[in-house]
Structures are given as C-alpha cells and as structure tokens.
Amino acid sequence: MSNAEAVVIVGAGPIGLACAISAVRRGIDPVVLDAGSIAESIARYPVGMTFFTTPDRLEIGNHPLVCSGAKATREEALMYYRGVARVERLRVRPFHRLVSGRRVGQGFELEFDRVLRGDRVSVRADRVVLATGYFGHPNRLDVPGEDLPHVSHYPEEPHRLAGLDVVIVGAKNSAIELALAAFRAGARVTVVHRREALKPSVKYWLRPDFENRVKAGEISVRWETVVRSIEPGLVRVEGPGGPAALGADRVFLLTGYHPDYELFRGLGVEIDPSTGRPTHDPATLETNVPGLHVAGSPTAGRFISEVFIENGRFDGEKIFGDATSRSRAASAGADRPVGE
Numbered sequence: 001m002s003n004a005e006a007v008v009i010v011g012a013g014p015i016g017l018a019c020a021i022s023a024v025r026r027g028i029d030p031v032v033l034d035a036g037s038i039a040e041s042i043a044r045y046p047v048g049m050t051f052f053t054t055p056d057r058l059e060i061g062n063h064p065l066v067c068s069g070a071k072a073t074r075e076e077a078l079m080y081y082r083g084v085a086r087v088e089r090l091r092v093r094p095f096h097r098l099v100s101g102r103r104v105g106q107g108f109e110l111e112f113d114r115v116l117r118g119d120r121v122s123v124r125a126d127r128v129v130l131a132t133g134y135f136g137h138p139n140r141l142d143v144p145g146e147d148l149p150h151v152s153h154y155p156e157e158p159h160r161l162a163g164l165d166v167v168i169v170g171a172k173n174s175a176i177e178l179a180l181a182a183f184r185a186g187a188r189v190t191v192v193h194r195r196e197a198l199k200p201s202v203k204y205w206l207r208p209d210f211e212n213r214v215k216a217g218e219i220s221v222r223w224e225t226v227v228r229s230i231e232p233g234l235v236r237v238e239g240p241g242g243p244a245a246l247g248a249d250r251v252f253l254l255t256g257y258h259p260d261y262e263l264f265r266g267l268g269v270e271i272d273p274s275t276g277r278p279t280h281d282p283a284t285l286e287t288n289v290p291g292l293h294v295a296g297s298p299t300a301g302r303f304i305s306e307v308f309i310e311n312g313r314f315d316g317e318k319i320f321g322d323a324t325s326r327s328r329a330a331s332a333g334a335d336r337p338v339g340e
C-alpha cells in the first residue's frame with residue numbers, strides 16, 4: 001500500500017469518518033465526499049433527539065465523546081463528529097453526491113453532483129469505500145397520497161406537532177419514540193401497525209411508557225391495520241374492524257429504510273436478491289468489484305438494524321488493515337469485472 005494510493009470514501013457519516021481515520025493511520029490521505037453535510041443523517045434526526053447507545057459506543061478513532069447526560073443528544077453527536085473530522089484533518093467535501101462511476105484501468109472514475117452549485121465533477125480513485133448508510137432511501141408503502149406535503153418518511157421535531165392530529169405508521173423504536181414525544185408536545189396521536197403487537201426489539205424504556213399511554217387512552221393504536229391511501233387531512237386504513245378514515249394533519253411513515261441498491265448495481269456490485277446484501281468478503285468488505293468496498297449498514301442489506309454505529313465503526317480496520325493487504329496480494333493479477 002503506497003501513500004500515493006487515491007482513496008475515495010463516499011459518505012461522511014460516523015462510519016465513513018471512521019473508515020477515513022483508519023486510512024489516515026495507515027499513511028493514506030483519503031477524500032471523503034458526502035451528498036449532504038458531515039453526519040447528514042444525524043443532522044436529519046429530530047432536534048433534541050437522544051441516542052439509544054451510550055456515548056462510548058458512538059466514539060470513532062478513540063476520540064472521547066463527552067456529553068452532559070448519560071446519552072448523547074443529536075446536537076452533541078453533530079458537534080463531536082464535526083470536531084473529529086477537524087482534528088483528524090480529514091479532507092471532507094460536503095454536498096457532493098455520487099451519481100455514477102466506471103472502471104478506468106485498475107481504478108475508478110466517479111461522477112459527483114455538486115448539489116449546491118448544480119454542476120458535476122469527476123473524481124479518480126484507486127480504491128473506493130461506499131459508506132452511504134440507508135437514511136436517504138425510505139421503504140415506501142406505495143399507496144396513493146404518499147408524496148403529499150403533510151406526509152413524511154422522517155421523524156419531526158415534536159414541538160411542530162402540538163395541537164395536531166398525527167398518524168404514525170410503524171412501531172419500531174423511532175415510531176414509538178415519536179409517538180411519545182408528539183403526545184407530550186400536545187398532539188393527538190394514532191399509531192397504525194400491520195402486526196398485532198410491538199416487536200421485542202422496542203427499547204425497554206420506551207415499551208412500558210408507550211403501553212401505559214395506550215392503556216390510559218392517551219395514544220390510540222390500530223393493530224393489524226394497513227394504510228390504503230392518504231388524502232389531505234386523513235388516512236384511509238383497513239384493519240380487523242374493516243375500513244376506517246383517521247383524521248391526520250401530519251402523517252409519518254416510519255417503516256424503515258434501505259441501502260441505495262441502484263447506486264451499488266450501477267457500480268457493478270452484485271446484490272443478493274433475497275437479503276439485499278451486496279456481495280462482499282466479510283474480512284475485507286471488498287465487493288465483487290475489486291477495489292470497491294462497502295462499510296456500515298449497507299453490508300447488512302435489508303437487515304439494516306444489524307449494523308449500527310457501535311458495530312460498524314470498526315469497518316475501516318477491515319478495509320485498510322492487514323486482512324485487506326493479504327486479500328489484495330492474493331488477487332493481484334486476477335481479472336477485474338467492469339462496473340458501469
């Protein structure tokens with residue numbers, strides 16, 4: 001591995017930054033490009049949100065994350081990841097979205113939209129790491145009205161929901177957390193869930209709070225109910241009691257997210273149709289396209305909840321550590337498929 005190797009890391013989230021630090025500590029000076037700001041996904045969390053994970057498990061590059069409470073807030077995490085990028089002198093290029101790439105010789109030519117300027121630039125790389133997370137790609141319900149202005153696939157600051165009828169579709173942690181926060185901010189909340197109960201993965205401190213609010217009639221729940229359509233002011237659902245129309249000033253479809261399969265396939269990465277996992281070597285995270293790695297939650301395909309910050313933050317060690325050197329040496333001279 002030489003200092004002249006041009007490494008491009010796509011995504012300046014916690015995992016992309018951690019990968020960049022792993023590279024820097026091996027004498028590589030990568031460029032990190034992000035479609036948004038540093039830690040764009042966290043910047044899109046609701047204002048004031050608190051992480052589930054303890055601060056020590058959100059740390060990257062052994063930099064301490066100091067926060068005022070037991071858990072870090074969105075704001076503390078943003079300050080932290082920004083600060084780490086600064087002290088590590090990472091070359092971060094915000095607001096550069098990777099749109100396509102192709103093989104040129106043994107390397108890559110990548111096309112990035114400069115979203116604040118409305119133009120496009122090409123970037124050459126010997127090695128590429130896709131640390132693009134999943135937050136940009138919500139799992140859509142594909143129902144009429146899903147793109148109306150009062151509908152969102154992302155949680156919202158609870159204050160903005162005060163006095164409103166709010167329908168939340170989904171019952172994972174972020175849906176339950178938003179339901180509780182919106183209720184406390186003064187919203188009238190209905191949760192719609194296609195299953196008959198909460199999943200066991202709902203956090204132990206959210207579950208009793210939510211169940212008690214439901215028992216007290218403070219939050220409504222429609223179990224075993226699916227959304228048929230959304231219109232201004234209402235959501236049409238169907239459940240055990242037949243069809244119903246729920247009043248809704250705001251609708252939150254919190255039904256999960258998935259990696260950007262289209263981007264990956266466009267780069268020549270094979271995706272397993274049953275799991276959504278990109279083909280990759282688990283030891284080096286190198287995909288079927290030599291020199292192209294994945295990091296963080298996209299390695300888990302559609303099982304995004306298998307990889308969080310706390311277990312994805314060491315992926316850079318796999319990519320830039322000794323295992324990669326061994327694998328690259330073993331595959332030297334092998335035919336390289338060409339990604340479009």
Ligand SMILES: Cc1cc2nc3c(=O)[nH]c(=O)nc-3n(C[C@H](O)[C@H](O)[C@H](O)COP(=O)(O)OP(=O)(O)OC[C@H]3O[C@@H](n4cnc5c(N)ncnc54)[C@H](O)[C@@H]3O)c2cc1C
Nearest residue numbers: 011013014015035040041051052053098132133296308309
């Ligand atoms: C409400 C909420 C609470 C959460 N709480 C926790 C928690 O307590 N603990 C925990 O570990 N995890 C938590 N998570 C999950 C956590 O946010 C993710 O695991 C984490 O952000 C993954 O980091 P990442 O770097 O892989 O991806 P991301 O943080 O999503 O970073 C990916 C980056 O890639 C960029 N990108 C995407 N596509 C492109 C492209 N084409 N070109 C250029 N850049 C691109 C994005 O802009 C983004 O900045 C939570 C998530 C949510 C939604």
